[in-house]
Amino acid sequence: MGLLRKIRATGRVAEPAPPRPEGGVLEKARELGGSAQVRCVDAGSCNGCEIEIAAAFNPLHDAERYGARIVASPRHADVALVTGPVTRNMAEPLRRTVAAMAEPRLVVAVGDCAIDCGEFAGGHGVEGAVADVVPVDLTVPGCPPEPEAIVAALRRVTGR
Amino acid sequence: MSAIPVALATATGLGGAGALAALVVPHRARVPLVGALTAGVGAAGAAVGVTALTGTHWSAEFPNVLPLGGTYLAVDALAGWFMTIAGAVVTAVAVYGVGYAAGRPARRPAPECRAPGPGVPGPGVRGLGSRGAQAVLPLFALSLLLVPVAASVSTFLALWEAMALGSLLLVLADHRERPAVRRAGVWYAVMTHLGLVLLLTGFALFAADAGGETFAALRAGAHTLSPGVRGLVFVLVALAFTSKAGAVPLHTWLPRAYPEAPDPVSALMSATMVNLGVYGLVRTGFDLLGGGTAWWWLGVLALGGLSAVYGVLQAAMASDLKRLVAYSSSENMGLVLIGVGASGLFAAHGDRPQAALALAAALLHVVNHSAFKALLFCAAGSVVRATGLRDLDRLGGLRARMPWTAGLFALGALGAVALPPGNGFVSEWLLLQSLIHGLRVPGVAVAVVLPLSVALVALSAGIAAAAFVKALGVGFFARPRDERAAAAREAPPLMLVGAGLLAVGVVALAVAPGLFADGLGRAVSAATGPTGGGAPRGGGELGVRLADVSARMSPLWVVAALTAATLLAAGLPRLLARRRRRRVHARLWDCGGGAPTPRMAYTATSFAEPLQRVFDDVLAPEQDVDITPVRESAYLVDRVRFQRSVPDRIEHRLYEPVLRGLDRAGRAARRLANGSVHLYLGYGFAGLVVLLLALTTGW
Incomplete structure (x- = not known):
C-alpha cells in the first residue's frame, strides 16, 4: 500500500505541455498515426546526450505522453534516436540497425556530434556524422541538447 | 490345410534362398536380390502372424530334425502377435536395407574412422553389403520370426541362439571401418551368452522337474514343481529375457551394440529382437509357469x-x-x-x-x-x-x-x-x-x-x-x-x-x-x-x-x-496478413554485431x-576443467579444456567390480597352470577320482 499512498501524495509532477513545436509533423511520420516506438543507438557518444534522452523520458518531461516510447529492439521500432559521432566500429551496426527497422522508419540525430561530429571531427576512430552513414530525417542540435528539445523533436514525429 | 504351415515353409525357403543367393550372386545383384528375399521372409512371417491372430491354432512336431529332443512348433495368437510385428518390421527394413547397402553413400564415413583411400569401395562392398553380412541377414530375419513358433525348450533355445549369433555377426559387419565395433561386439557377445546360460539353467531345471521338454509337458507339469524351484526358474529366465529386452541392470550391451551396428540392423534389433525378450517373459511366466x-x-x-x-x-x-x-x-x-x-x-x-x-x-x-x-x-x-x-x-x-x-x-x-x-x-x-x-x-x-x-x-x-x-x-x-x-x-x-x-x-x-x-x-x-x-x-x-x-x-x-487447431493457428495469421502488404525479406537481426556463427547455436x-x-x-556426471596458464604469468590463460561425460553409473558400480574380480581370479588361476605336465596329469587324475567317488556315493 506504500506505493499507492506515495503515488497519491506525490500527485502529478509532469510540467505542463509546451505549445506544439514549429514546423508541424514530418510528412514521413504521418503514417505512424501519433505513436512512435523509439530505439536509441549510441554510435560513439560521450553519454551526455544519453543522459538528456533519459531526462526526456523522466516523469518531469514525460515524452511518453506525446506517444513516444523507448523499445529494446529495432524490430519493434519506428524511430532510431542516434547519438554521437559514428565511430568506425559502430558504422556497420548502425546501418544494420536501421536496415532492421520496418518501413516507414525515421532516423533522428541527437546532439552536435551526431550532426557534424562536434568535438570529435577528424578523430582517427571517427567514420563521420550520422548523415554520412544513414539518411537522417530530423536533427536535434545542442551539446548536449536539452530534454525539451528532444521532446520537441519527438513531438514532430508523433504529431501530438 | 491351414495357411500357416504353407506360409512358414515359404518363409523358411525364402530365408534359405536369400542366404544362398548372397553367397553365389555377384555384388551388383546381391543386395537387391537378398533384400527382396528378406522382405518376402518378413511378409510370409507377417501372414502367419495375422492368420494366427484371427484365432487359428497350428502345431506340428518333427521328431527327427534336431538331435536329442526333436523339433516342436506351435503357433497361437500370442506368437502371432509377435510374428506380425517382426514380419512387418522385417519387410520394411529389408526395403530400407537395399537402399542402404546398395551403391555408394553420399558422404564418406566420419574421419574418426580410418580415412578410406580413393580405391576403397563404399559400404556397398564392405559392411552390410558384404557377402557374409548379406548371407546372415535373411537367416537373422527368419530366426526373429521363428523364435515365437518354437514349442519345446530345445527348439526354442536353438532358435534363440541362432538369433543371437545372427545379430552378433550383423553388429560386427562394420568392424573393419571402426574399431569401436569390435568392443561393442565383445560386450554384446558376452552379455547375450550370459543370458543364454541363465536361460539354459532355468529351462533345464524346469524341464527336469516337469518331466518333459515340450511346452505342452512344461505347461502340464508346472504345478508339480515346488514353489522354491518355480521361483528360481522364473528368476533365472526373467533375468535372461529382461537382458534381451534391454532392461536395467543387464542393459549394458544395448547402448553399445545399437549405435555401432549398421543402421538397418539396429532397426531390426531394437524393433523386433528386444520384443522377443518380452515374448519369452510372457510365454514362460504366464503360459508355461501358469x-x-x-x-x-x-x-x-x-x-x-x-x-x-x-x-x-x-x-x-x-x-x-x-x-x-x-x-x-x-x-x-x-x-x-x-x-x-x-x-x-x-x-x-x-x-x-x-x-x-x-x-x-x-x-x-x-x-x-x-x-x-x-x-x-x-x-x-x-x-x-x-x-x-x-x-x-x-x-x-x-x-x-x-x-x-x-x-x-x-x-x-x-x-x-x-x-x-x-x-x-x-x-x-x-x-x-x-x-x-x-x-x-x-x-x-x-x-x-x-x-x-x-x-x-x-x-x-x-x-x-x-x-x-x-x-x-x-x-x-x-x-x-x-x-x-x-x-x-x-x-x-x-x-x-x-x-x-x-x-x-x-x-x-x-x-x-x-x-x-x-x-x-x-x-x-x-x-x-x-x-x-x-x-x-x-x-x-x-x-x-x-x-x-x-x-x-x-x-x-x-x-x-x-x-484442425494447428492449421487454424498457422493459417489464420497468414490469411489476415496477406490483405495488408507484401512481405519483405530482411536479414536476421543479430544485434548489429555480425551474423551469429553455428558455434553460438x-x-x-x-x-x-x-x-x-x-x-x-542420479547421473553423477563427470566434469573436468583444465586451465593452462601462459608461461610468464599464472593469471593469463593460454588454453581452457573442458570435458564432460555422463557415464552409465550402473555399469560403473555393478560391472567394473565384477570385471576386476574376474581379472584377479584369472591372474590367480594362472598359478594353477604353470606349464608342468605332471601337474596337469595330476589334475586329470584328481578329477576322475572325484567324479568316480561322486558316482559311487550316488550323488
Missing part, C-alpha cells in the same frame, strides 16, 4: 520402473543420435515390463480382467515401440549415411537438406514422446488406465506399488519429451554445426520407401488402434486364459473401448482436432544441461 506368486511380478515391475526412468534419463543426456534412440529402447521396454509386471500382479491376486487389461497395454506398447523405433533408427541411419556424423552437437540444419528424413524422424519422435497424436500415447494411456484402475485390487503391495508406477510412467514420458525435442530440435533444425552436416543430401528413394512403410504403420497405430484390438484380445487371452472382458475392444469410430473400466478413447478425433549438451543438474545425484 502365473505365479506376487513377488515375481513385483520384481518385474521394479525392473521395469527402473529401466523406464534410467533409460530415458540416459537418453536425455546422450549427445550421440543413435545412442539416444538406443537408450529410449531401454525406456520403452521398461514401460512394457511395468505393464507385464502389473498384469502378473493382478493375476496373482485373482483379478483376471484387470490382468488382461495391463497385459494388453504392454503388448500394444510393444507394437507401438517397434513401429516408431524402427522408423527412428531408419531416419537416424539416413542421417548417419548422409553426413557420417552421429554427434548431435555437430549436426543441425538437416530439415532443409533432408526434408523427408526430417519428417519421418519427427513422426517417430512424436510416437516416442507419448503425446497425442503420436502412437505411443495410445498404449501409454492404456497402461496408465490399467495401473490407475488396478487400485481396486486388494493388497498392501498393490496399494504401494501402483501409484509409484504411475508416477514413474509419467516421469519417463516427461523426460522422453525432453530427449526427443533435443534430438529433433538440435539435430534437424537450426543451422548445421559441421560442414558435413551442411553438405548432407536426401537419402536414396528406396531408403525413404522403407522408412515410409514404417511411417504408415505408425500413423495407422496412432489413428486407428481399434483395428488391432481384436487380435490384441486374442493374444492376451492366449497368454492369460479367458480375460473376462478386460481386454480393450475396437470402438465404433476406430477408437478403443475398455468395457471393464468404462473408459474409451478415439485417437482419430484427437488427431483431427489437433490438426544451442547444442544437445547445453540443452540437456538443466536436466542434468536436476538429476545430478
Whole structure:
C-alpha cells in the first residue's frame, strides 16, 4: 500500500505541455498515426546526450505522453534516436540497425556530434556524422541538447 | 490345410534362398536380390502372424530334425502377435536395407574412422553389403520370426541362439571401418551368452522337474514343481529375457551394440529382437509357469520402473543420435515390463480382467515401440549415411537438406514422446488406465506399488519429451554445426520407401488402434486364459473401448482436432496478413554485431544441461576443467579444456567390480597352470577320482 499512498501524495509532477513545436509533423511520420516506438543507438557518444534522452523520458518531461516510447529492439521500432559521432566500429551496426527497422522508419540525430561530429571531427576512430552513414530525417542540435528539445523533436514525429 | 504351415515353409525357403543367393550372386545383384528375399521372409512371417491372430491354432512336431529332443512348433495368437510385428518390421527394413547397402553413400564415413583411400569401395562392398553380412541377414530375419513358433525348450533355445549369433555377426559387419565395433561386439557377445546360460539353467531345471521338454509337458507339469524351484526358474529366465529386452541392470550391451551396428540392423534389433525378450517373459511366466506368486511380478515391475526412468534419463543426456534412440529402447521396454509386471500382479491376486487389461497395454506398447523405433533408427541411419556424423552437437540444419528424413524422424519422435497424436500415447494411456484402475485390487503391495508406477510412467514420458525435442530440435533444425552436416543430401528413394512403410504403420497405430484390438484380445487371452472382458475392444469410430473400466478413447478425433487447431493457428495469421502488404525479406537481426556463427547455436549438451543438474545425484556426471596458464604469468590463460561425460553409473558400480574380480581370479588361476605336465596329469587324475567317488556315493 506504500506505493499507492506515495503515488497519491506525490500527485502529478509532469510540467505542463509546451505549445506544439514549429514546423508541424514530418510528412514521413504521418503514417505512424501519433505513436512512435523509439530505439536509441549510441554510435560513439560521450553519454551526455544519453543522459538528456533519459531526462526526456523522466516523469518531469514525460515524452511518453506525446506517444513516444523507448523499445529494446529495432524490430519493434519506428524511430532510431542516434547519438554521437559514428565511430568506425559502430558504422556497420548502425546501418544494420536501421536496415532492421520496418518501413516507414525515421532516423533522428541527437546532439552536435551526431550532426557534424562536434568535438570529435577528424578523430582517427571517427567514420563521420550520422548523415554520412544513414539518411537522417530530423536533427536535434545542442551539446548536449536539452530534454525539451528532444521532446520537441519527438513531438514532430508523433504529431501530438 | 491351414495357411500357416504353407506360409512358414515359404518363409523358411525364402530365408534359405536369400542366404544362398548372397553367397553365389555377384555384388551388383546381391543386395537387391537378398533384400527382396528378406522382405518376402518378413511378409510370409507377417501372414502367419495375422492368420494366427484371427484365432487359428497350428502345431506340428518333427521328431527327427534336431538331435536329442526333436523339433516342436506351435503357433497361437500370442506368437502371432509377435510374428506380425517382426514380419512387418522385417519387410520394411529389408526395403530400407537395399537402399542402404546398395551403391555408394553420399558422404564418406566420419574421419574418426580410418580415412578410406580413393580405391576403397563404399559400404556397398564392405559392411552390410558384404557377402557374409548379406548371407546372415535373411537367416537373422527368419530366426526373429521363428523364435515365437518354437514349442519345446530345445527348439526354442536353438532358435534363440541362432538369433543371437545372427545379430552378433550383423553388429560386427562394420568392424573393419571402426574399431569401436569390435568392443561393442565383445560386450554384446558376452552379455547375450550370459543370458543364454541363465536361460539354459532355468529351462533345464524346469524341464527336469516337469518331466518333459515340450511346452505342452512344461505347461502340464508346472504345478508339480515346488514353489522354491518355480521361483528360481522364473528368476533365472526373467533375468535372461529382461537382458534381451534391454532392461536395467543387464542393459549394458544395448547402448553399445545399437549405435555401432549398421543402421538397418539396429532397426531390426531394437524393433523386433528386444520384443522377443518380452515374448519369452510372457510365454514362460504366464503360459508355461501358469502365473505365479506376487513377488515375481513385483520384481518385474521394479525392473521395469527402473529401466523406464534410467533409460530415458540416459537418453536425455546422450549427445550421440543413435545412442539416444538406443537408450529410449531401454525406456520403452521398461514401460512394457511395468505393464507385464502389473498384469502378473493382478493375476496373482485373482483379478483376471484387470490382468488382461495391463497385459494388453504392454503388448500394444510393444507394437507401438517397434513401429516408431524402427522408423527412428531408419531416419537416424539416413542421417548417419548422409553426413557420417552421429554427434548431435555437430549436426543441425538437416530439415532443409533432408526434408523427408526430417519428417519421418519427427513422426517417430512424436510416437516416442507419448503425446497425442503420436502412437505411443495410445498404449501409454492404456497402461496408465490399467495401473490407475488396478487400485481396486486388494493388497498392501498393490496399494504401494501402483501409484509409484504411475508416477514413474509419467516421469519417463516427461523426460522422453525432453530427449526427443533435443534430438529433433538440435539435430534437424537450426543451422548445421559441421560442414558435413551442411553438405548432407536426401537419402536414396528406396531408403525413404522403407522408412515410409514404417511411417504408415505408425500413423495407422496412432489413428486407428481399434483395428488391432481384436487380435490384441486374442493374444492376451492366449497368454492369460479367458480375460473376462478386460481386454480393450475396437470402438465404433476406430477408437478403443475398455468395457471393464468404462473408459474409451478415439485417437482419430484427437488427431483431427489437433490438426484442425494447428492449421487454424498457422493459417489464420497468414490469411489476415496477406490483405495488408507484401512481405519483405530482411536479414536476421543479430544485434548489429555480425551474423551469429553455428558455434553460438544451442547444442544437445547445453540443452540437456538443466536436466542434468536436476538429476545430478542420479547421473553423477563427470566434469573436468583444465586451465593452462601462459608461461610468464599464472593469471593469463593460454588454453581452457573442458570435458564432460555422463557415464552409465550402473555399469560403473555393478560391472567394473565384477570385471576386476574376474581379472584377479584369472591372474590367480594362472598359478594353477604353470606349464608342468605332471601337474596337469595330476589334475586329470584328481578329477576322475572325484567324479568316480561322486558316482559311487550316488550323488
